[in-house]
Amino acid sequence: MKKERSAGAVICRIEKGEPLYLLLHYPSSAKAKEEYWDLPKGHVEEGELEEETVRREVAEETGLSDLGIFEGFRETISYWFQFGRERISKEVVFYLAQTDQEKVTISSEHLGFQWLDYAKAQEKLTYENARRVLKKAHHFIRAKGV
Secondary structure, three states: OOOEEEEEEEEEEEEEEEEEEEEEEEEEOOOOOOOOOOOOOOOOOOOOHHHHOOOOOHHHHHOOOOOOOEEEEEEEEEEEEEOOEEEEEEEEEEEEEEOOOOOOOOOOOOOEEEOHHHHHHHHHHOHHHHHHHHHHHHHHHOOOOO
């Protein structure tokens, strides 16, 4: 089975004392039969550290460049998907990052984006594994007093 590695982030910004989370709207594709809402992420390139991937992918996908990555938060999800006749095992590492930028400039890879409070973000995310990562990130932020 082929293996892929990606890195991404739960991105938040604070508005009126409350965290808002950035979700991206992905189109259907050869790898995804239907449109979906998820967290920003992308492939780890050869020789690249995970945090470098996060910063590069987030900048490419959203235009956000002022990320502050929280120390102590790193969550991994694993799943597999079918691409043509090939079954691919995928591991995605998520970090938690904060930005002060509200303006997002999405790439051509996406259909849209939304900044949402925790409850609405939980409802909007398509995949259960992303909801679990968001839940852990939200509890981490709250424990930090944000």
